[in-house]
Each structure stands twice: as C-alpha cells, then as structure tokens.
Amino acid sequence: MFGGCRGTGDILADVDVYDPETDTWSTAPMDMPTARAGMYAVGTKGGTAYVIGGWDGIFPFNPVIGSLVEAYKVSQDAWTTALPSMPTPRAETGAASHNGKIYMVGGAQPGFGSSADAHEAFKP
Numbered sequence: 001m002f003g004g005c006r007g008t009g010d011i012l013a014d015v016d017v018y019d020p021e022t023d024t025w026s027t028a029p030m031d032m033p034t035a036r037a038g039m040y041a042v043g044t045k046g047g048t049a050y051v052i053g054g055w056d057g058i059f060p061f062n063p064v065i066g067s068l069v070e071a072y073k074v075s076q077d078a079w080t081t082a083l084p085s086m087p088t089p090r091a092e093t094g095a096a097s098h099n100g101k102i103y104m105v106g107g108a109q110p111g112f113g114s115s116a117d118a119h120e121a122f123k124p
Contacts, residue, residue: 005037038091043102055091063089088118
C-alpha cells in the first residue's frame with residue numbers, strides 16, 4: 001500500500017507491505033518521497049513499483065502531483081524521483097502492467113472532479 005489519506009484529511013507517504021505467506025502486514029523501511037492520495041496507480045516491472053499520479057489533498061488540483069512518477073526498487077530499498085511525468089495529470093486512475101509497459105487508464109482531472117478519458121503507456 002502506497003500513501004493514502006486519513007479521515008482527518010492528512011495525506012500520507014506511508015508504505016505498508018503485505019506478506020501473503022504469513023498473512024501479515026508490516027511497515028516498509030522507507031516512505032514515499034511525495035505524500036499523495038486519490039487512488040493513484042501503482043504498476044510494476046521486475047522488482048520495481050512505479051507510483052504514478054495522485055492528489056495532494058489541496059484544491060484546486062495540483063497537476064505536478066497529478067503527473068508525478070516515482071519508482072521504488074525493492075531489492076535496494078531505494079526511491080527514484082527523476083522520471084518522466086505522466087502526460088495527462090490525474091488522480092483516481094487505474095494501472096495495468098503488461099509486456100514491459102505500464103498502462104494508465106482513465107481517472108479524474110482534477111481529483112474528485114471531471115473524468116479524464118486519457119489512456120497512456122509508460123515504458124520504464
């Protein structure tokens with residue numbers, strides 16, 4: 001689980017890990033570099049998770065956060081932040097990883113606002 005928000009409106013940078021073998025949750029050693037919520041998307045390639053888009057809890061919608069791409073390499077317990085931005089800023093989007101690409105589908109721009117019909121692919 002990457003980020004999210006509390007009922008108080010606090011936007012989180014927390015990273016939590018689920019182990020299906022032991023059916024337990026734990027806290028990852030490192031939080032995300034940028035706190036965000038709004039059901040942004042997470043896609044994977046190899047041992048890296050890509051956190052894409054989202055909302056910082058501030059109105060109006062911040063397109064910088066909405067297009068942000070950050071990657072967490074599990075084996076190195078390290079984040080990379082210098083990645084190309086998503087072309088269409090949005091939150092509440094879906095992601096699917098397939099054939100070496102991460103596909104971003106739909107979403108809303110601004111967060112909790114009008115729908116975005118953008119469908120884009122990211123090749124890490």
